[in-house]
Amino acid sequence: xxxxxxxxxxxxxxxxxxxxxxxxxxxxxxxxxxxxxxxxxxxxxxxxxxxxxxxxxxxxxxxxxxxxxxxxxxxxxxxxxxxxxxxxxxxxxxxxxxxxxxxxxxxxxxxxxxxxxxxxxxxxxxxxxxxxxxxxxxxxxxxxxxxxxxxxxxxxxxxxxxxxxxxxxx
Amino acid sequence: xxxxxxxxxxxxxxxxxxxxxxxxxxxxxxxxxxxxxxxxxxxxxxxxxxxxxxxxxxxxxxxxxxxxxxxxxxxxxxxxxxxxxxxxxxxxxxxxxxxxxxxxxxxxxxxxxxxxxxxxxxxxxxxxxxxxxxxxxxxxxxxxxxxxxxxxxxxxxxxxxxxxxxxxxxxxxxxxxxxxxxxxxxxxxxxxxxxxxxxxxxxxxxxxxxxxxxxxxxxxxxxxxxxxxxxxxxxxxxxxxxxxxxxxxxxxxxxxxxxxxxxxxxxxxxxxxxxxxxxxxxxxxxxxxxxxxxxxxxxxxxxxxxxxxxxxxxxxxxxxxxxxxxxxxx
Numbered sequence: 001x002x003x004x005x006x007x008x009x010x011x012x013x014x015x016x017x018x019x020x021x022x023x024x025x026x027x028x029x030x031x032x033x034x035x036x037x038x039x040x041x042x043x044x045x046x047x048x049x050x051x052x053x054x055x056x057x058x059x060x061x062x063x064x065x066x067x068x069x070x071x072x073x074x075x076x077x078x079x080x081x082x083x084x085x086x087x088x089x090x091x092x093x094x095x096x097x098x099x100x101x102x103x104x105x106x107x108x109x110x111x112x113x114x115x116x117x118x119x120x121x122x123x124x125x126x127x128x129x130x131x132x133x134x135x136x137x138x139x140x141x142x143x144x145x146x147x148x149x150x151x152x153x154x155x156x157x158x159x160x161x162x163x164x165x166x167x168x169x170x
Numbered sequence: 171x172x173x174x175x176x177x178x179x180x181x182x183x184x185x186x187x188x189x190x191x192x193x194x195x196x197x198x199x200x201x202x203x204x205x206x207x208x209x210x211x212x213x214x215x216x217x218x219x220x221x222x223x224x225x226x227x228x229x230x231x232x233x234x235x236x237x238x239x240x241x242x243x244x245x246x247x248x249x250x251x252x253x254x255x256x257x258x259x260x261x262x263x264x265x266x267x268x269x270x271x272x273x274x275x276x277x278x279x280x281x282x283x284x285x286x287x288x289x290x291x292x293x294x295x296x297x298x299x300x301x302x303x304x305x306x307x308x309x310x311x312x313x314x315x316x317x318x319x320x321x322x323x324x325x326x327x328x329x330x331x332x333x334x335x336x337x338x339x340x341x342x343x344x345x346x347x348x349x350x351x352x353x354x355x356x357x358x359x360x361x362x363x364x365x366x367x368x369x370x371x372x373x374x375x376x377x378x379x380x381x382x383x384x385x386x387x388x389x390x391x392x393x394x395x396x397x398x399x400x401x402x403x404x405x406x407x408x409x410x411x412x413x414x415x416x417x418x419x420x421x422x423x424x425x426x427x428x429x430x431x432x433x434x435x436x437x438x439x440x441x442x443x444x445x446x447x448x449x450x451x452x453x454x455x456x457x458x459x460x461x462x463x464x465x466x467x468x469x470x471x472x473x474x475x476x477x478x479x480x481x482x483x484x485x486x487x488x489x490x491x492x493x494x495x496x497x498x499x500x
Contacts, residue, residue: 005236012233017226026228034239041243104222123223128186143181147212150180150219157222 007048008037011125015056018124021108022060032059050130053121057134107157115149122146174198174205179212234469241430241474245467370394378405384423384475384497385409386489392418397428404473406432419479419486421493429474433465466490470497 015036020029036056045051108116114135121131122142132139174182174195181187182195199205375394376383384407385391393410406424413419422429465478466486475497477490 002236008233008236008239013230016228016231016233020228021223021226026231029228030231034234034242037239038242038246041239042246101225104225107222108226119219119223122184123220128181128184139186143177143184143186146184147177147180150215153222154215154218 004037004040004044004048007040007052011049011052012037014124015052018053018120019056019060021120022057023063024105028063032056032063035059047130050126050134053124053126053130054134057117057121103157103160106160107153110156111149111152115145115152118142118145119149119153173202174208176208176212179205179209180216183209183213183216235426235472237426237430238469241426241433241469242467244430244433245465245474245476247433370396375407375409378407383407383409384421384493386411386419386421386477386493387496389413389419397424413481417480419477419481419489422474422476422478424473426469426472426474429476433476468494470494 012033015033016026016029019032020026023029023032033056036052036059039055040048040052043051108119111119114137118131118135118137121134126134128139128142131137131142137145178187178191178195182192187195199209370378372383372391372394375396378396383394389411391409392412393408395408395410397406403425406422406428409421410418411421422432424432464481464483464486465476466483466489468475468490475490475494477486477493479486
């Protein structure tokens with residue numbers, strides 16, 4: 001099997017999730033993830049896994065700046081949306097899911113951009129050397145950053161929860 | 171004895187340390203309850219983080235087939251090498267398939283889909299795999315023994331398409347060409363046609379491609395090419411149509427893999443005009459402006475719809491959207 005195909009099978013979901021945590025739009029995240037792999041196929045990078053996440057991060061950054069301009073000569077459009085069904089969870093589950101998600105999302109937003117980036121890369125399965133190479137951080141600083149990011153995320157989330165509970169009981 | 175710093179425990183649990191560092195930490199942990207406690211705390215923190223982040227997941231969609239992405243990459247590659255003349259495109263398309271049968275008839279005049287009148291014409295050409303990928307090079311043209319009419323066909327198409335359009339110029343009709351028709355032994359045809367190309371009449375192509383042959387309504391059709399396919403499958407079709415300006419646009423529709431293969435071949439076999447054009451080359455564009463192909467692709471299930479031509483990308487985009495909508499409503 002093609003090395004890239006293997007990578008695609010194993011990391012596509014992680015790339016979508018990584019992008020989703022930046023653009024907060026499931027469909028857009030999928031579009032961008034596919035774009036990432038299309039580029040990987042054209043470029044054939046040497047270290048495809050790290051490359052894929054680096055490009056994903058760049059695309060998300062462009063997206064955030066709202067400056068993403070599709071290549072002038074090529075517009076790839078999503079085909080028939082009916083052809084790609086998605087599993088719809090029940091409405092109740094959905095609302096509950098949304099609330100829990102919003103809480104984590106808020107907690108994540110309290111981190112500095114760098115801490116957040118490194119936390120997300122680590123969660124996507126990148127190794128310390130890969131994270132260091134991609135972010136320009138010293139290898140020895142990855143652990144320090146992750147330690148801080150994890151602590152802050154959990155603290156911010158729990159603080160929110162405490163406030164939420166307090167509001168609910170008063 | 172120094173205790174293990176927090177970040178080192180993170181790195182240890184994240185498998186971000188060297189083998190020797192790990193050994194060092196493990197030997198310390200074995201004899202230090204305080205650091206064991208710290209390690210357990212950090213392990214719990216890691217787990218919490220992972221659990222929290224797991225909530226930040228999009229609704230699970232179905233990843234597209236890898237082949238879909240390969241097809242897109244092929245489109246991207248073909249666009250990347252877009253310094254292509256449409257005539258060369260026609261030639262490379264024919265050459266790329268390495269066909270044993272080659273379509274020789276560009277039509278004598280533009281024919282509207284509603285009034286199909288041209289005939290099926292297939293010329294056997296066993297040496298057709300030697301078709302020149304580059305029609306730009308005079309040397310190639312001379313060295314390739316091929317029937318004169320067909321060479322003229324491709325050559326003249328290229329010549330026309332590469333010249334910059336002049337808005338005030340009268341509409342240039344498709345070049346008048348000889349139609350050649352040769353009888354082919356039936357058994358031979360059945361064996362040979364698999365995976366190969368034929369230029370067909372509108373009716374014939376429509377019969378093979380199903381009730382709707384993808385094309386832009388209202389434009390004269392200058393050429394229809396059909397790739398033979400397995401029995402029961404809708405084949406790959408290429409419909410060339412001419413705009414009032416003389417530009418030719420092509421609508422390609424077919425199985426993802428085949429279209430992607432075709433586009434990839436096209437990208438590879440497209441000669442760079444600057445490489446093959448010499449001062450004596452009659453195909454050299456008269457002006458400095460050279461129109462380049464734009465390509466739009468749209469995935470439809472396991473099939474790919476592509477429109478390519480020397481038009482602004484937004485025009486092609488509008489066309490492909492309309493076409494897609496028409497095909498969906500069909």
